[in-house]
Amino acid sequence: MTDTKSNTRPRIALVGAGGLGNVWAQTIATDANVEFAAIVDPLIGSGKESAWLANHAAVPKFTTLDAAAKAGLDAVVVTAHSTVHADILRNAVALGLNALVEKPFTISYADSEDIVARAAQQGVTVMVSQNYRFFPGALLIRDMVHDRRYGGVVSVVGEFWCDWAGKPYQHAMTHVMGLEMAVHHFDLCRAMFDADAVGGYVREWQPANSQYAGGGAIEALFDMRGDSTDFPFTYTGSLVGRAPRTPWGGKWRIEFDTETLVVDEIDGRYGVYRAHAEGHEWLASFDGETMGFNRPFEHFVDCLIAGKEPWSSGRDNLGTMKMALGAEFFGKR
Ligand SMILES: NC(=O)c1ccc[n+]([C@@H]2O[C@H](COP(=O)([O-])OP(=O)(O)OC[C@H]3O[C@@H](n4cnc5c(N)ncnc54)[C@H](O)[C@@H]3O)[C@@H](O)[C@H]2O)c1
Structure with missing residues (x-):
């Protein structure tokens, strides 16, 4: 070297x-x-x-x-x-x-x-x-968490699905949704909210006709905790989804004490919105122009x-790996 x-x-x-x-x-x-x-x-x-x-x-x-x-x-x-x-x-x-x-x-x-x-x-x-950690919308949400402009985070829901044909190496994988895709969203959750999964329940499952060796889909409920955060994170994801696919960054609903944010595609525009009973107010792009x-x-x-x-760092990422391989670490009821 x-x-x-x-x-x-x-x-x-x-x-x-x-x-x-x-x-x-x-x-x-x-x-x-x-x-x-x-x-x-x-x-x-x-x-x-x-x-x-x-x-x-x-x-x-x-x-x-x-x-x-x-x-x-x-x-x-x-x-x-x-x-x-x-x-x-x-x-x-x-x-x-x-x-x-x-x-x-x-x-x-x-x-x-x-x-x-x-x-x-x-x-x-x-x-x-x-790379998703560095998305402009993710960094904006991180700022909101830090400056507590909407109070504390009380609940987070994340969703992702697509019908991903998969590469040969992915077909042979046994935790494919967790390691290849949910790993992005789990890491995002840790990064946006400065929190780690300290408990929870993860169930990996195989949709019918899955082209993967195992774990084509995941349902999870994590107890997330950080220095100033403590909230449930509910997640559903599939690489064998039949519904129209979500954007790569996923769909999110984030409940703060005083506001609800969503990350969603509304009227064809994917981004961070403040959600009211009357509708959605655009705040920012979530993923930016490129995948960054x-x-x-x-x-x-x-x-x-x-x-x-x-x-x-690799050391930091152990917390993300624990969530991606969640069925090994958390309850499987
Ligand atoms: N961050 C993202 O958004 C994102 C998107 C796509 C893929 N990925 C990740 O990128 C990685 C590569 O994915 P891909 O789609 O390019 O796969 P790919 O199959 O297109 O390419 C993988 C390459 O690795 C090579 N390879 C195999 N063994 C090797 C070795 N021992 N040393 C050097 N090269 C070797 C193969 O010959 C092949 O050219 C995966 O880990 C995947 O999860 C990340």
């Missing part, structure tokens, strides 16, 4: 050059504060690699992280299949590299805990990219340069 603190432009490798890797490659390539040093994917040179790789002709390409690391790296951005995140992260940490990994952190709580411990031992940063992958990346790079722990 090169010395990040003395190197003002960290050398970054993208690990996993599939569908989302394309978005991340553009994010890294257009950030003037970093050097796009390598792209790693076992498919490179096989004839099955992504066509978009041609857009980054000057970036060296490798089939293994070990080979890329020999060229000198500071950090990796991991956008490989969720099922291989843990192996890649263990390898990166052993090589002394900092890592930003796409959600889900890993597909098991034990692996995530193990990587947090190894990173601490090696003195490297591991951050999980939870640059925001967690910029935060990661700032933290590397400043030597700070990121907001959604």
Whole structure:
């Protein structure tokens, strides 16, 4: 590894050059504060690699992280299949590299805990990219919670459903709704309200004709608690939903002491609304113009340069993983 603190432009490798890797490659390539040093994917040179790789002709390409690391790296951005995140992260940490990994952190709580411990031992940063946390509407709601303009939060309801065909690696997953999708909304709930799930009830279930190995849908009721918050969070989500799909950010109803907010698509416009008996008053866009992958990346790079722990560090993300794998941790009545 090169010395990040003395190197003002960290050398970054993208690990996993599939569908989302394309978005991340553009994010890294257009950030003037970093050097796009390598792209790693076992498919490179096989004839099955992504066509978009041609857009980054000057970036060296490798089939293994070990080979890329020999060229000198500071950090990796991991956008490989969720099922291989843990192996890649263990390898990166052993090589002394900092890592930003796409959600889900890993597909098991034990692996995530193990990587947090190894990173601490090696003195490297591991951050999980939870891009929804950085949505403008989510940050607005976080401000409302902090300044208590509507009093305290008394109840939160979140909903998400879509009919997601799924990728082959997702078809083999057993907690697919929790780890691939609800993980966004559970992390959002933790981030917007500065709270953690301290108890609850989670039931994973399989809709008829689910294309997944397990957990195509989830119903949950979490007891959320923070320094100044204590509220129930009710959630329903499915990747095998037949109804018209919700926006990726989900639908939300947030009851404060004195106001009700909803995040919903009303008259074709998805955003944060104040809800009254008379109707809905537009406040702000929830998800912004793009899905905002640059925001967690910029935060990661700032933290590397400043030597700070990121907001959604691996350690922080253990709270999100506990909710995503909730059926293992909370009651299943
Ligand atoms: N934050 C979001 O909104 C969002 C959206 C989509 C996907 N994701 C996440 O991004 C990740 C990738 O998803 P995708 O849709 O791009 O998948 P994908 O199947 O399109 O691409 C995954 C790539 O990883 C590569 N790969 C497999 N094993 C590897 C290894 N050991 N080292 C390096 N590369 C390896 C594959 O060859 C493939 O090119 C997943 O974890 C997914 O959950 C996040």
